[in-house]
Amino acid sequence: MEQLKLDYKTILSNYIHNQNERNLYIGQNFIKRLIQKNVTPEEVISIHKQALEDIIEDLPEYTIHAYDFLIEVMVHFGLKLKEHQSLLMKQEELRIEMEVAAKIQNTLLETTIPNPEGLDIGMISVPLRKMNGDYVHFMHDHKRFLSIAVTDVVGKGVPAALCMSMVKYGLDTLEYANSNPSYVLEVLNQLIEKSVDDGMFVSMCYGRYDLEKDIFTWSSAGHEPPLYYHSRENAYYDLESKELLLGILPDVKYSQKDIKLNDNDFIILMTDGVTDFRNREEFDPRQYIKELALSCRHLNAQEMCDNIHKQLQVLHNYKLEDDFTIVIIKK
């Protein structure tokens, strides 16, 4: 500290005698050193006062009083600064924790896209922030049945991610790919309803694909309706349902419907992040997606997903506002 005081005196003295850029620059660099050594603002003023007293012998009494006054009032400033620094440190700690949590979530919710014979499956799921509030769960018993769950938890970030882990374990415990979709939703609803608070819920579309008969059986709990493209008719069908979101009421019953898929038919399952055209209200989102998918139906399912995502990113100027998930199954 003594050395710092002496250095400061020299720098200040040089500047008083010659107010050039170089001397000012030296002073600015010196302050950086003081900041590194955690010297408080009031201590800087105190150093300045002492240096000035040494340089100018007959410094008026009132100037010294004025400095003392400034030192006192700057104490509060110094405290605020310390508080700010400690907040920055805490913020950094939280950022690191979030990174770790996101990594854990990625591992937990990792999805492997099955590759059964006779069915082409593609998927893209892109979180808006670090943690994803969307989740896709596949189950394939390597025999006749394959199941797909596309899920969206209300909200984003950490609370959504925690809820999603619960959904994943719920789905895992159901174990069999051949369960009825309506049954799966009923069980999950019970589980979620017991565990979440009032403003929280989950939307899910659950489908089971019979690889022998090419029948897709689906159920929806408040989820964005899937799109079914019937190739022979060259027409889309909206797989609409008015059944309730998961987690709102206990003992909800769900229904299920069958679709027979023929060659070149495809089904698009998605979350509401895909159809949220907040800033492009001149477009009908579902119509737009239908056309996009149609224009790239010659591609395989994965390429279709990637292509639709890319086109929508362009449409929204690379500012998608929600977690974004599309699954395409194509016969």
Next chain:
Amino acid sequence: MDINIQFREEGNLLLGLIEGEIDTFTAPILREELEKIELSNEISVELDLSKVSYMDSTGLGVFVAFYKRATKEDVNLKLVNLSTRLTRLFEITGLSELMDIERGGIGHASI
């Protein structure tokens, strides 16, 4: 974007006019405003959504929470003047079957 809610009482009916966009950022503000309402089984609540220009699922969460509280307190809650887009949101989530929702038209909740 801002969210604004104004209330007016008409006998036993509490009318609320919500104005603005309901998304991740404004939903907590709306939630807080709705939580402040003192509910008792002598009143009915009608919320006018005609001036809600955008709502995402976070907004839906706010109304679900408020609906649950209203049901617990035995209070009639009605959402009125929903745009086509909002109506659809309540329909595909199954909430329109559960909650009392009235689309379009001129309601008497205008303030």
